[in-house]
Amino acid sequence: MHDARVSDLARLLVQYSMEVKQGDKVLVDLFGGRDELARALIDEVFQAGGYPLVQLNHDALLRRQLLFTSEEHMDLLAKYDLARMQDMDCYVAIRGRQNINELADVPPDKMKAYTERYHRVVHNERINNTRWVVLRYPNPSMAQLAGMSTEAFEDFYFNVCTVDYQRMDQAMKPLVERMEKADHVHIKGPGTDLTFSIKGLPAIKCAGKANIPDGEVFTAPVRESVNGVLTYNTSSVYQGTTFENIRFEFQNGKIVKATANNTEKLNHILDTDEGARYIGEFSLGVNPHIHHPMLDTLFDEKINGSFHFTPGRAYEECNNGNKSAIHWDIVNIQRSDYGGGEIYFDGELIRKDGLFTVSDLEPLNPENLK
Template sequence: MRDPRVNELARLLVTHSMKVKPGENVLIDLFGEKEELARALIAEVYRAGGFPFYQVNRDALLRAQLLETTEEHMELLARFDYERMKAMDCYVAIRGRENINELADVPSDRMKIYAERYNHRVHEERVNNTRWVVLRYPNPSMAQLAGTSTEGFEDFFFNVCNVDYGRMGKGMKPLVERMEKTDRVHIKGPGTDLTFSIKGLPAIPCAGENNIPDGEVFTAPVRDSVNGVLTYNTATVYQGTKFDHIHLEFKDGKIVKATSNETEKLNKILDTDEGARYIGEFSLGLNPHIQHPMLDTLFDEKINGSFHFTPGKAYEECNNGNKSAIHWDIVNIQRSDYGGGEIYFDGELIRKDGLFVVPDLEPLNPENL
């Protein structure tokens, strides 16, 4: 018998996140081997009157494919998958990878071809023209990253995924209003003294529509306005490599110096194209149940008391003009147990040590969600 929490999650994805309507095409994109959520989603899509489609991905096969790929090969693959994506009204990705480092030894020039010739084209279409949602799915590998038992991680997963997104969305409205009135942002913390403008750019609340788990409000900096230094205090895995102690220096929007435990690989990624050295997203993490990083972006970027500052492409709904094949959400946690920090909007302190300190934003503190 299927875990009833799986059915509840499938229903949330179909009715709340994608809002599937009769006659719509829904692509279920499964990464990994655990199929129970995909089966539940097929049933829920039918129940909503839609037509489910599915595809199954294996990272070990993707690695074998990328090791000898060419631009012509990736363009051909992208052409096929682009046409399929165009026919979809909704898209859901279930990412339950068994080994997050499976692509670590794929040469950087092949990863660049994959990012530019395939991912950028196919998933640009998904982002701009379908209702989409992306989520992880629990497995022993993820439990190991989180430092828990598999059963303990499953309990954590369903807890953070099935929060009251309606309540969260209401609490986000004052933050959206403040961000859309703000010009200058100043972020301070250990190894960090960063200033930039968000004037004229929209703030987007995320309460379960595109990511599960969810809980963030994002905008983007004015492209050339970022100055100062930023030291991230969480590790991140990107293109199969683990990066830690990332330190970035900015001048007039551009990353002019970047170091980490993998400085050479870091700079190769940032040299993918011109836009990779500029910032496409600034976001505040708000999920009350996510406390610590686990090397998984969809969880880590929602950590309460955190922010992420993203090299690469801006989202269409908050477009600061930055284009890139890269979009790399890297997280800094400002709670006191991670060293603390402050965020100012136009000179006013709005968050200190991960907690909002102005009355209209206090409903977003963890104890109120």
């Protein structure tokens, strides 16, 4: 039976997120077995006058390649996929993996080759030169991670993904203005006392144009300005491994000490290159329907009352000069049910226990965005 919500989501992605125009070439990148959204996207792209091109992915086959890969092999894959990406006007990724830990046993040197020589090359082109959007798609694995039944998770998913993004976009404007005027940021919470500067760096609204679900405003710290300690209170999956109790100590921008449940692998990732131990993004999450982590970055980084502080590469549109093969969004939730916390801009308290405390930012609180 056709679910009208799938068509509505496809229409949002084509008309609002990617703004597909006559003659646009649109790469539909499908991960996982469910293809109903891909089929709806093909229809919507054709209706908009574009040309859909579909790519199918299989994580178990990717794992097999990576187990035996070489730098030469990664360069070859990157050569052909980069050429295709350079010819695209738009890109949409539908990610519905059955096993988030499929790549967990890929050796670190093989994963580094994949990250540096393939993923960074191809997806930097996608990020910088296409109108792109990335989203997850519900499946039983995601429902399990969220602690929900499959049917309840699907209802949650469509509520989250089809929030009123135009309303959210308007409510974000005062936060953008405050972030672009601010210099000194101070974040306090359980196990966290962190200071840094965001002076002179732009703030970017994320309201449904690049990620679905969406709901964040991000900037970046001045690269060498970060000092103090940050303890994350959510788990995070990166390169196929689930990390918990991540704690970073910073000196002059650099992560000088990093611990977690898997400290050795955490430091392998942070030693990928010089930029991996510096921060490329600071962002505040505001999606009114996302309250708890589910080991899925696209959802977790939008949790209302959260922030994420990202080791690795800065985005081109907010470039603090940090370059890296990694970009790892790790989330801290500051609502009272997660221990609380405070964020100050230039000494002014702007958010306490996950709620904005100044009148111009109150429209971003969950009760005002639903």
